[in-house]
Amino acid sequence: MRYLPGQPHQLPGNRQQLSDYQAQHFCLEVAAGVATVTLNRPERKNPLTFDSYAELRDLFRAMAYADDIKAVVVTGAGDNFCSGGDVHDIIGPLTKLDMPGLLAFTRMTGDLVKAMRACPQPIVAAIDGICAGAGALLALASDLRYGTARSKTAFLFTRVGLAGCDMGACALLPRVIGQGRAAELLYSGRALGGEEAERWGFLNRLCAPETLQADAQGFALELAQGPNFAHGVTKKMLQQEWNMGVDEAIEAEAQAQAQAICMATNDFHRAYHAFVAKQKPVFEGD
Known part of the structure; x- marks a missing residue:
């Protein structure tokens, strides 16, 4: 690589x-x-x-x-x-x-x-x-x-x-x-x-x-074939949120622990541009 x-x-x-x-x-x-x-x-x-x-x-x-x-x-x-x-x-x-x-x-x-x-x-x-x-x-x-x-x-x-x-x-x-x-x-x-x-x-x-x-x-x-980085974040949060209250979990998902990070990935941008072009996104996991 x-x-x-x-x-x-x-x-x-x-x-x-x-x-x-x-x-x-x-x-x-x-x-x-x-x-x-x-x-x-x-x-x-x-x-x-x-x-x-x-x-x-x-x-x-x-x-x-x-x-x-x-x-x-x-x-x-x-x-x-x-x-x-x-x-x-x-x-x-x-x-x-x-x-x-x-x-x-x-x-x-x-x-x-x-x-x-x-x-x-x-x-x-x-x-x-x-x-x-x-x-x-x-x-x-x-x-x-x-x-x-x-x-x-x-x-x-x-x-x-x-x-x-x-x-x-x-x-x-x-x-x-x-x-x-x-x-x-x-x-x-x-x-x-x-x-x-x-x-x-x-x-x-x-x-x-x-x-x-x-x-x-x-x-x-x-x-x-999906957004692999985002899948990893989802799995991590499914695990971590077992020990959280709902408010704490929502905040954790909003912060850099989860969704904010995913919004900074190239896959998120690929999905947006594919949607605009009415195409299926091709994710690369970054």
Whole structure:
């Protein structure tokens, strides 16, 4: 990338390309500005391991500096999304760890959710089949969720003797589906079917299994072709305004934290000139 004076977001060393990144513990493909992260252990319903947790965390942290990624799709290979932590590779070893080791693990898993929420690109989860435990948190940490009628989402921590407050579930889930419904799922650990998940607002869209990936990719491509800088600001404010009152949020959006910055971007001017010319704007993310 050529550095352009006066554009500090393009300072050398501050930007990178992830299209050539070779993932070790999942699949990563980048095309037309959309990064597709595929959990790729279909024979085990795509469970997570210590290594895949850590690599996913590091990948989403790197997204903040990726010039070639404008939107992300997270999905699973085969007919399932993710069955959670691998029973043999994670659950078994956890029973042998001391308290400092257990705390290091729970902080690492939480850091993955933090990285997903902090990366500026919108994340679309494409959910089919099993979406359980930590897999349900990957879906929840995404910005939007496309699913199928046969999908089964379960925050099943209580089923294995754990609290439902894992990886930010008690903060995120009530904001998506409401406090009462979140409490039911987190206490019971029961599975939420696809049609019910759409009615409850957990799924943004219900798709046919055979079109799920195309539907999710199509929407991610629309996002990638939009005003990417503004999308990043929207995501940041959606996160920050959880802890604000309405008046404070309106002021924050008016100030340089949000809308005033976007009004200074080239994309804002492109949109105006395209409107005057009765054309569709072509956004470039600056």
